[in-house]
Amino acid sequence: MTDVPVVVDLEVDFHSVDETGYIWTWLSDARDPTVIQPGSIVVVGDEDALAMGRIVDLVEEEKGTVVHVDVLPGPVGSYVEAVNRFAASV
Template sequence: MINVDITADLNAEDQTGYVWTFLDEARDPSIITPGALVIAGDEDAPAVAVVADLVSHPNGTIVHLDVLPGAIDSYLALARRIDASA
C-alpha cells in the first residue's frame, strides 16, 4: 500500500490545466511546496506529481498539481539507481 502525500481526484483539472485539491487534504502540509515531488491521488490511484503552485482561496489554500506520466514503480526504480550510484 502506498501512502499518498496529498489526496486528490486526479481527473479534477481547473482552468489552469492542473489537477487541484486543497492543502488541508495533505498528510503533512509542510512538504507541499512549489516544486516539490509528491505522491498524489488516493490508495487506489496514486501518482507522482509536482506541486505547481499554492493559491489562497476563501475556502482554503488550493494546491495545483502537475501529474507526471508513468507508474510510481518507474520512479522508485530511478531512485534506487540513483541511490546505488551514490
C-alpha cells in the first residue's frame, strides 16, 4: 500500500443512489469541474471513505448539473501503485 496523499476530485455521498443505480452528486461538488467528463476516472470520497470512480454521465437539471458515478472496485492505493508501476516502466 502507498502513503501518497490523495486529492478528492468529486465529493460524494456513497449512499446517494438514484433510479439509475449509480451514485449521484452535483457537479458543483467537484474540485475542478473541467475534470468531470463522461468516461473520466476520478477519485471520489466523503469524510469517511475514498474510492475510484468512472463518470457515467452529466445530466442538466433545473437546480444544476447531476453527475452519475460508477464506483470502481478496490482501494485507491492499488490504483496509485498500478500507475506508479506503469510510470516506472516507460
